[in-house]
Amino acid sequence: MSKFDQSTQVRINPNGRIVIPFRIRRAMGLVPGDTVVLTLDDGVLRLEPQRARVRKIQEDLKKFARPGRLASRELAEERREDARIEMEEWLG
Numbered sequence: 001m002s003k004f005d006q007s008t009q010v011r012i013n014p015n016g017r018i019v020i021p022f023r024i025r026r027a028m029g030l031v032p033g034d035t036v037v038l039t040l041d042d043g044v045l046r047l048e049p050q051r052a053r054v055r056k057i058q059e060d061l062k063k064f065a066r067p068g069r070l071a072s073r074e075l076a077e078e079r080r081e082d083a084r085i086e087m088e089e090w091l092g
Contacts (some may be wrong), residue, residue: 037052
């Protein structure tokens with residue numbers, strides 16, 4: 001689909017809804033039931049499949065990953081240590 005083909009006009013119905021044309025849904029890989037993220041930026045509405053947004057965030061965070069370590073495990077360990085220190089301070 002060329003950039004020209006990606007542009008189309010649709011009407012807003014009385015309920016404020018629009019229909020995403022089939023060719024655009026197909027090009028975006030959208031199927032009924034999918035969740036999309038709408039972003040308004042300087043008057044321009046952007047529609048992005050949620051799974052694409054999640055993939056982008058995962059890619060952005062890969063640079064912080066350390067082989068053999070789970071960030072969730074590290075966070076839980078840090079929280080336990082913080083709780084231990086707070087308890088020691090509270091008990092005196």
